[in-house]
Amino acid sequence: MATxxxxxxxxxxxxxxxxAPAFREQRTRIVPQARGQVLELGVGGGLNxxxxxxxxxxxxTGVDPSAELRAIAEAAPRPEGLAVEIVAxxxxxxxxxxxxxDTVLCTFTLCSVRSPAAVLSEARRVLKPGGRFLFCEHGLSPDAGAARWQRRIEPLWKRLAGGCHLTRPVSAAVQAAGFRLxxxxxxxxxxxxRALGWCEQGVASLA
Known part of the structure; x- marks a missing residue:
């Protein structure tokens, strides 16, 4: 039961x-690349x-397990004429x-799911042939110093930030799921x- x-x-x-502005900037770069019928994983408060x-x-179609976030997403600003459905x-x-x-979009979501591998597998399953997977995620830094701090603060960070992990690989996980970058x-x-700010953004297709 949620606290x-x-x-x-x-x-x-x-x-x-x-x-925040740094996150908003990345959304402006990746979201407009979506085409056709779009599934947004972890729609959250509808910031995209x-x-x-x-x-x-x-x-x-935005999917999220949180009823509270889905309610916020329902009221989130969106362009006139954009058809949006928010589902549990x-x-x-x-x-x-x-x-x-046609498109599956995932932004700042893989950090907090139970199993990134399972989520990516499902993303592949629901994509049409020729579809694209768009992602922008924060994760494990390649710099040893930053990575050490990520490992130190992650236990507390997860408790404060809804299960958000700092040390999960991003692009490598996308490739391991069978996508081509x-x-x-x-x-x-x-x-x-730096411990919070390493980000990987990309476009992937079915390998």
Missing amino acids: LYERYILPKLLCCACG LAFYDPATVTGV GEGERLPFPDALF DDNHRFYLDKTP
Whole structure:
């Protein structure tokens, strides 16, 4: 059962933190690349919805296990004419048939799921042939010093940030799931401590 912190405080903290300028900038770069029928994994508070292009996106289905975050997403700003459906569900067991979506989008979500491998496997399952997986995630830094700090603070960080992990690999996990990386950028977020700011963004297709 969710605690009072998880129900009433954490959703607002997550929306505030993930809506910071450094995160917003990355959303503006990856989200507009979505095409056709889109599935957004971990839609959260709907922070990506404002950046979809209704001229190229048929509709967006956002899935999230948190009722509190889904309620926030329902009211989140989005372009006029963008069809959006917010549904309950977990990335490890998506409630959709095979090969349904043209694009699967995942931003700052793999850090907090129970099994990134299972989520990525499900993303492959629901993608149409020729579909694309778009991602922007923070994770394990390649720099030894930053990685040491990530391992030190991760136990406390997970408790405060809704199970968010700092030491999960990103691009390597996408490739291990059977995707081919067609575009990949790796960098530190601006004005963010290195232990919290390593980010990997890319476009992948079915291998």
